Amino acid sequence: MRHAVRDWLTAYAPEGVVAVALSGGADSLALTAAAVVEAEVVDALIVDHGLQDGSALVAAEAAATALRLGCRSARVLTVEVGSGGGLEAAARRARYAALERARDGLPVLLGHTLDDQAETVLLGLARGSGGRSIHGMAEFSAPWGRPLLGVRRAVTRQLCADLGLTPHEDPHNSSPEFTRVRLRTEVLPLLEEVLGGGAAAALARTAAQLREDAAVLDGLAEKLLESSRDGDGLSIETLATAAPALRRRVIRAWLLGRGAKSLTDSNLRAVEMLVTAWRGQGGVAVGGSADGTRLVAVREHGTLILGSDQVELDRARHHR
Template identity: 75%
Template sequence: MGTAPGRSGSAAGSSASTRRSARTEDVRRLPETAAVLTVRRAVRDWLAQFGSRVAEPPAVAVALSGGADSLALTAAAVVEAGAVDALVVDHRLQPRSAAVAAEAAARALALGCRSARVLAVEVGRYGGVEAAARRARYAALDAAREGLPVLLGHTLDDQAETVLLGLARGSGGRSIHGMAPFTEPWGRPLLGVRRAVTGQLCAELGLAPHEDPHNAAPEFTRVRLRTEVLPLLEEILGGGVAPALARTAEQLREDAVVLDALAAELLHSASDGQALSTETLATAPAALRKRAIRAWLLAGGAKALTNKHLQAVDELVTAWRGQGGVAVGGGTSGSRLVAGREHGRLTLRLCDDGHRTDDTY
């Protein structure tokens, strides 16, 4: 495949950008081992399904941490895509993080990427270091991608961990959908590839992945799932747990597409443009009614919706006893966004902080 012209731009925090002056076919060749072919096929299939949404031949950005998963993804993407721009986020949370990021960028160019950029970010503390780093990382990637989809190195094992985390939250099927292969602009070609395969690919290419100390830190819930819970489940249940969890997530996402479409029809039927008919909602199955209410609340500006929010608003329809409105997050300084029931209609409006609500979450 041919290459596309170089790209330029800036990202959140400081950034450094380097580009190859030329890319040879030798750089793009990879050994045809089982691991290499597995990762290449995963990237090729993703591009076949979603690549038509970008340039032809498709150009992509890859979020490169220097770990085995993102290195394997980068190597395969260089061969399969029209052009690849590597984006390396330096969270600046560890000593030598700048050197690690610079080394990852250099490897990206050696593998054949069109360009490699280091994005230095400031990580806050709200919600914990793990969540704050994730917010900073995604914001930087989004700012630097210049219209390209960003491929992420999440594997089948990451998917299994995500499903377990969602299961623990207990907020319904949506919480255990796992990660989707493509939620614009984020692409995840490796959701069907095991972590061991990406490690094997790196070994076969002579790449020594960076081992992030945070990936072994027991204070992080995901690390304990990876190192303690999943191995124990594999031992107790005789193996195959991670693929089974990933399959469950995929099946639930397929079901959700149908349910969301039916819920959109219900929402259209119940809406008068501003409010929703409680009579129309009350006659619908709970799975559709709650989906319709959730979509309506989000469209109206609700933030950080929880299952408690949704249950309380649903009770305005199904268990009406004259209760006050439900604060659903969102709003402005001095006011709250409140869902209420008036004359057989669900309403959503900004109310001052003195407005009575029976259920505030």
């Protein structure tokens, strides 16, 4: 655990001042214990989602433990969890938003382990949204740091036992109504049994390799994006001659840069067809912008453009 945290700090936060997201569970508790030894300064941030009776007491106990371990400070962040997208997703959004507000410019260490990485890759495989969906989690995606992606969950539990720490057992982590819980308790153990062990490590290793490959492709796509720009749009001629993997990356970056949200693989491929399989089809809705306006990608005079709702569609059809 100490080696994992030390290596992460050397690579991403050599000044050694960090915050740790502490839930009171074994992973984040062990991470906090290792961080206070390896880092210069550690502030603990404890999110109370208020979803269970006694959650305030659990949060208070986690804060007290953080101070005993040697954290400079320990703050409890109380949040309200909405209902959009399911309980898991709503709680995640509320948690990350609270951590972002409270981190005071510091990187925030998260207790995701190799096992969490394997589960994330399996979830991505099930979505089938291409290589990006099985990249897993990065060691550092500012401001979020994950030093334990090479550490098994069993190691965090052992460290807690060695130090005499009693982790909080969140009942949600054993509830079969959550997909990730079933992956953890049913799917991954079955894979380990069928494949003779090593499945979780292999999934995590695959994710790391794909992230390395994607970094190269994203760099090439960035250059192609600049050469494809035609005002606010993209040149159809330039995109049409690009390799599909680069073309879709360019389209994705362009759409996100113009305010599109929640892009799916089907969105990207439908927009790509405006470039590669043009048959006079209409525009492609690509989700809403931050102000709630629906965005539509259309092809007009050899250029891929992005406009709002019906206005751009009508304009494109008129010029076509």
